[in-house]
Amino acid sequence: MHRRRFLQNAGLGLPSLAALTSLSACKAGPTEANPSVSSDSERVIVVGAGISGLAAARHLADRGQGVVVLEARNRIGGRIWTSGKWAGMPLDLGASWIHGIDSNPIAALAAKARARTVVTNPDSSTGYLADGSEVDGAQAKAIDRWQSKMEDALSSYQDDADKDASVRSVVERALRWSSLSDDDKALISFGLNDYEHEYSGSVDRMSALYFDSGADIKGKDVLFPGGYHQITDLLASGLSIRTGHVVKHIDWDSSGVTVATDKDTFLAGHVVVTLPLGVLQRGAVTFGPGLPANKRTAIDKLGMGVLxxxxxxxxxxxxxxxxxxxxxxxxxxxxxxxxxxxxxxxxxxxxxxxxxxxxxxxxxxxxxxxxxxxxxxxxxxxxxxxxxxxxxxxxxTRWASDPYACGSYSYNKIGSTPSMRDSLAAAVEDRVHFAGEATHRDSYQTVHGAYLSGIRAAKEVAD
Incomplete structure (x- = not known):
């Protein structure tokens, strides 16, 4: 049921300011006709310079499409953020891993960027108990046994249940929680928290039916000793990116789209919105004619987690x-x-x-x-x-408090379904397109899922 083995920890890791490529030469200037309004009916606006927005902009720009990227922060990368605070030691405060390098597009980008990667091995692990003593063989077997029982309980529930419930409630009921010793409860709780690290949501709110609905991840997990920013820098090179533009309102009609920021107004033929789910939930950006009901439902019901x-x-x-x-x-x-x-x-x-x-x-x-x-x-x-x-x-890091992230990555909350991610991804009137990890039904929560969603949205525009 886990996409990675138990004790193999996940995290769409999240960077203080990194050594990013200079954007000063990439910023689009205002039109000569009107210094306060940038207008081009053939242009595409991309909202957000995270991995999905950069993927969309790169795909379109490489095919001759005029693109302007609007980014609220004064840096690119979004939830990819490599800190340069400690000299000679780049650290990823956001996304850390390529999860599963087999046939992974981020692995291909890493090779293109000549970015060195290092494997993290889930079998290379040392465990400790509450008193600080090291986990011995018998205790390790007990942890594995409880984990297997939890997985069996959740699998059985997914096979037989006709209504949703929380991961915790299903596990505790199946394992007869109230009858267990404190030591066994501690081991089970440890396993439950592993689900939280994997999927970012609380087991009190995580859907027992759909929490693990994503596709299996194949291959080793690798980190970037030089920082994940090497990938976003590669994608951003030469793009027209305007940082420090906080998008406030997006409107559209049959003639095109209007995107208003706290500094300017931009007109274009299409817009690709890559706002994180948490930002959409907060309602910080308003949408002119309003979003379709099924998209609003998806925004409301999917969960935004924290790591x-x-x-x-x-x-x-x-x-x-x-x-x-x-x-x-x-x-x-x-x-x-x-x-x-x-x-x-x-x-x-x-x-x-x-x-x-x-x-x-x-x-x-x-x-x-x-x-x-x-x-x-x-x-x-x-x-x-x-x-x-x-x-x-x-x-x-404090990702839930970040107004331009409002969390680390999405999860399937009680009452949500995998198909809601399709609704979240769907374009509106062939003018407003959506991307981001939360819109990828199979690979949500991952950098490669976010990247692929940006390519998908760019192809919608190009087609």
């Missing part, structure tokens, strides 16, 4: 030389700092990356940086002892 990161830089390495580390907390600390990746194996520097997903990931966004680091260090000291060194630096 946040906390990079901790230390003066030395004090952890094992494995790719992954996992921690099984007590039940009353559900979802707190359960998954870590050893970034030193990628960067050669003493850095750990901790993840927090779903409800706890949202909770930490309201904390100060100091409180988040102290919380993370509490877990690390439980595992490695109170005498480990304090971090000399940190980098923290």
């Amino acid at each position: 946040n990161k906390c990079y901790l830089r230390f003066p030395k390495v004090f952890w094992p030389d494995t790719d992954w580390m996992t921690h099984v907390p007590d039940v009353d600390k559900y979802g707190q700092w359960e998954q870590w990746i050893n970034i030193s194996r990628v960067t050669g520097r003493p850095v750990l990356l901790g993840f927090n997903a779903a409800d706890f990931g949202r909770t930490t966004e309201g904390w100060s940086d100091t409180r988040i680091v102290d919380s993370a260090m509490g877990t690390l000291r439980t595992i490695f002892g109170s005498d480990i060194p304090a971090p000399v630096g940190y980098q923290i």
Whole structure:
């Protein structure tokens, strides 16, 4: 049921400012006829310079189509964001992995960009229990056994149920939660939180029927030691991109589209909207004649999840030389700092990356940086002892609080169906086209899904 094996953690990782290509030479200027209005009935406007928007613009520009990309941020990449805060150590605050390199278009782009990749191995993992002791063979078998029971329970429910329910409710009912010991509850909770890291939504709201409806991912997972920005830089090269333009309103009629930002108004024949699902849900951008009912329903019912990161830089390495580390907390600390990746194996520097997903990931966004680091260090000291060194630096994400993301990536919430992603992707009156990871029915939550959605929208325009 998992697209990746249990304990193989996911994350559409998310970058502080990266070493991005210069956009100053790429910005489109106002027309000579009217300095406040850019007009061209043959032009296409792309809203958003994330991977889907850049894919759409690149596809159209390479075929001679006039394209202008409007981006609210003062950088490109969207939820791909490579931090250059630490010299010589680019870190991805957004998307981190190519998930499944077999026949993956992002792998092909990486080769074109000559971007080095490093495999992360799910079998290279060290586990720890609530008291900090290392998971032994018997305990590892217990974790696997409970995971198998959870997967069986969810598979049976998908085969037989005629109505939706939450992942948690199905698992707890099938495993007779109230009769279990605290130790077993902790192991099951650890498995439930793994679903949250994989899919970004809370298991209290994740659809038991459709949470794993995406296509299987084939091949190894790889990271970019030089940062994911190498992919977005490649796509953006030579494009007309206007950063710092916050789109407010999109209107259309039989003659074309009008896109109003906080700085200007743009006219074109078509618009490709790549706003994240969370931004559409927030209603920050209004649509002139209104969106079709089935598209509004899809926006309302699909879920936007959270996966946040906390990079901790230390003066030395004090952890094992494995790719992954996992921690099984007590039940009353559900979802707190359960998954870590050893970034030193990628960067050669003493850095750990901790993840927090779903409800706890949202909770930490309201904390100060100091409180988040102290919380993370509490877990690390439980595992490695109170005498480990304090971090000399940190980098923290808050994707749900980002007004231009409103979350990390989409998931299938109770009451939603996979077909709603088709409704979200559908063009409106052959003028307004939609792209983004949430619009890809088979590969939502992934960079390659977002990229392919941009190509699909560009082809709609070209056709």
